[in-house]
Amino acid sequence: MYRCLVLLVFIAFIYSNHVLASFAPTAAELQEQDYILEQLNHILDEPHITSKEESVKLAHQLFESLNEEQKEEMILPLNKAIAHKWSNLPINQASRNGVPLSELNTQSFILAMLLLQANLSPLGFEHMTEIIKADYFLSTTIKNPPFKWGAQEYYISIHGNPSYTKPWMIQLTGHHLAENIFINRSKTTITPEFTGTQPR
Numbered sequence: 001m002y003r004c005l006v007l008l009v010f011i012a013f014i015y016s017n018h019v020l021a022s023f024a025p026t027a028a029e030l031q032e033q034d035y036i037l038e039q040l041n042h043i044l045d046e047p048h049i050t051s052k053e054e055s056v057k058l059a060h061q062l063f064e065s066l067n068e069e070q071k072e073e074m075i076l077p078l079n080k081a082i083a084h085k086w087s088n089l090p091i092n093q094a095s096r097n098g099v100p101l102s103e104l105n106t107q108s109f110i111l112a113m114l115l116l117q118a119n120l121s122p123l124g125f126e127h128m129t130e131i132i133k134a135d136y137f138l139s140t141t142i143k144n145p146p147f148k149w150g151a152q153e154y155y156i157s158i159h160g161n162p163s164y165t166k167p168w169m170i171q172l173t174g175h176h177l178a179e180n181i182f183i184n185r186s187k188t189t190i191t192p193e194f195t196g197t198q199p200r
Helices: 004-021 028-045 052-065 066-075 106-119 122-141
Strands: 155-159 168-174 175-185 186-193
Touching: 028 106, 028 122, 052 106, 052 155, 066 155, 106 122, 106 168, 106 175, 122 168, 122 175, 122 186
Parallel strands: none
Antiparallel strands: 155 168, 168 175, 175 186
């Protein structure tokens, strides 16, 4: 009985969101998604060989490629209150740290992906990109989507000052994806991590 009640509440919630709000992507958001997928496919088709040892250099190159507003949004302190701010929910249900991938120019986008690639396994990096692509699929194939999906709604932030001697963190979050990559000298820990795809 309790399970049936929970299911009915969930269905009602989805229905009410569907009726009251539709988050179909705008023409501009579709262009942003096409741009992101194009860049991701280019990186996957012509993979760069990166290593964890390059992370500090890549992070600072990324900083140099940003404008001042993006630096303020992306470069954050390394503390619990900010680092714990992550979610796998759609953007209209949970705010994010950092800068959306869609706002990065080509140089910044490639540097951000190389930084992530340097700290994930080849399979892990491919898995990450496939989740982002899946959200593009959701946003473009479901009529009147009840949530704000899309490849443009993934955010990247850097916590602390990238250094070979002090801890810092890379955070990438979006719908069904959270990569919290903590780096302390030669050690890298990815936790908490969330990966998933929207069921159909």
